[in-house]
Amino acid sequence: MVLTVHHLQVSQSERVVFLCEELGIEYELKNYQRSPLLAPPEYKALHAVGSAPVIEDGEIKLAESAACIEYINAVYGGNKLAVTPGEPGYADYLYWFHFANGSLQPGISRQMAISFTGASDENPILKAFADRMGKIFQFLDDQLAKTGAWIIGDRFTAADCMIMFSLSTMRSFIQVDLSPYKNVLAYMQRVSKREGYVRAMKKGDPELDVSAIIAGPSPPLFGPLRK
Numbered sequence: 099m100v101l102t103v104h105h106l107q108v109s110q111s112e113r114v115v116f117l118c119e120e121l122g123i124e125y126e127l128k129n130y131q132r133s134p135l136l137a138p139p140e141y142k143a144l145h146a147v148g149s150a151p152v153i154e155d156g157e158i159k160l161a162e163s164a165a166c167i168e169y170i171n172a173v174y175g176g177n178k179l180a181v182t183p184g185e186p187g188y189a190d191y192l193y194w195f196h197f198a199n200g201s202l203q204p205g206i207s208r209q210m211a212i213s214f215t216g217a218s219d220e221n222p223i224l225k226a227f228a229d230r231m232g233k234i235f236q237f238l239d240d241q242l243a244k245t246g247a248w249i250i251g252d253r254f255t256a257a258d259c260m261i262m263f264s265l266s267t268m269r270s271f272i273q274v275d276l277s278p279y280k281n282v283l284a285y286m287q288r289v290s291k292r293e294g295y296v297r298a299m300k301k302g303d304p305e306l307d308v309s310a311i312i313a314g315p316s317p318p319l320f321g322p323l324r325k
Contacts, residue, residue, distance in 0.1 A: 101125040101174060102154040104144055105302045106137050108270060110203070110263050111151030113163045114170065115302040117259045120294035121175040127301055164199055167256050179256040190250045191257055194241070198260035202238070205231045206264055210272040235279050242281035247288065254292070262289045266311050267303070286312045 103118060103125055105111045109132075118125045130141045142148035145161045152159065153166045155173070160166055171179050181191035209227050238261075245251045248258050265276070265286055276282055289295055290312055299308055 099156045101170065102128060104128050104130065104141065104150070104152040104154070106130050106132065106141055106150035107303050108132060108267060108306060109137075109150040110163045110268075112267060112298065112302055113259050113263050114151045114153060114166045116262065116295055116298040117167050117170055117175075117179065117256060119298040119301075120254070120259065120292070121171070121178060122294075123170070123174045125174075129302060164196070164260065167259060171256050179254070179259070181250070181253075181255060187250050187253075191255055194249045195255075195257040195260055197238075198257070198264060201234055202261065202264045203268070205234055206268055206272065206274065209274075231274075235276065235282065239279040239281045242285050249285075258289060262286070262295070266290070266308060267306065269311050270306070283312075 101118075101123070103111070103114050105115055105127060107129055115127060118127075130138055132138070137148065137150060141150065141152075144152045145159065147161060149161065151163050151166050152161050153170070154160075155169075160169055168180075171177055181188045205227065209224070209231060241249065248254045249261055250257060265282060266289075268274075269276075276286075290308060299306065
């Protein structure tokens with residue numbers, strides 16, 4: 099049976115499409131549009147939690163982007179885009195792979211949730227989260243200053259597939275100014291030019307203007323940028 103990727107457009111499930119294209123594997127892509135902001139009922143019915151992504155491989159149904167990426171990379175990609183135990187950089191790979199959903203994505207999501215309440219920029223909680231995010235972005239920027247091309251060095255890995263969404267597409271929902279972080283901006287440009295990323299966005303989110311989001315610094319607060 100062919101691996102099936104259920105992709106909710108303009109969501110973190112783009113990570114899975116990106117990985118599949120980087121690996122060059124055979125898979126069936128099923129796209130679902132938001133209605134109007136959240137997932138449609140047919141997508142929510144795919145998994146008990148109702149969130150994206152969801153993949154199906156025979157009798158296996160799996161959610162959570164990190165789990166989906168680890169599964170596909172191991173089962174279909176021979177761990178081509180992972181650093182395995184015993185290889186140089188294994189600990190760095192583990193850290194930055196999980197940094198995406200452990201620090202980066204939750205931080206942006208918290209700010210987005212609070213902004214939806216209409217809280218003032220002077221709200222102490224919002225200010226505390228903004229300060230925290232500044233430290234996270236600076237930490238990422240410093241890492242990229244050291245490594246150069248990709249998040250752990252010259253080797254592109256699944257950690258890059260995880261991180262890119264939070265820096266790019268996620269910012270179609272909330273204003274995040276990345277202009278102080280020159281290494282992050284250069285990194286996004288490099289990722290956006292990879293053939294796997296270009297194919298993934300063309301297949302999964304053809305109406306999304308990724309170049310406008312990357313250019314920033316202030317996409318609209320509500321709703322994705324579209325061509």
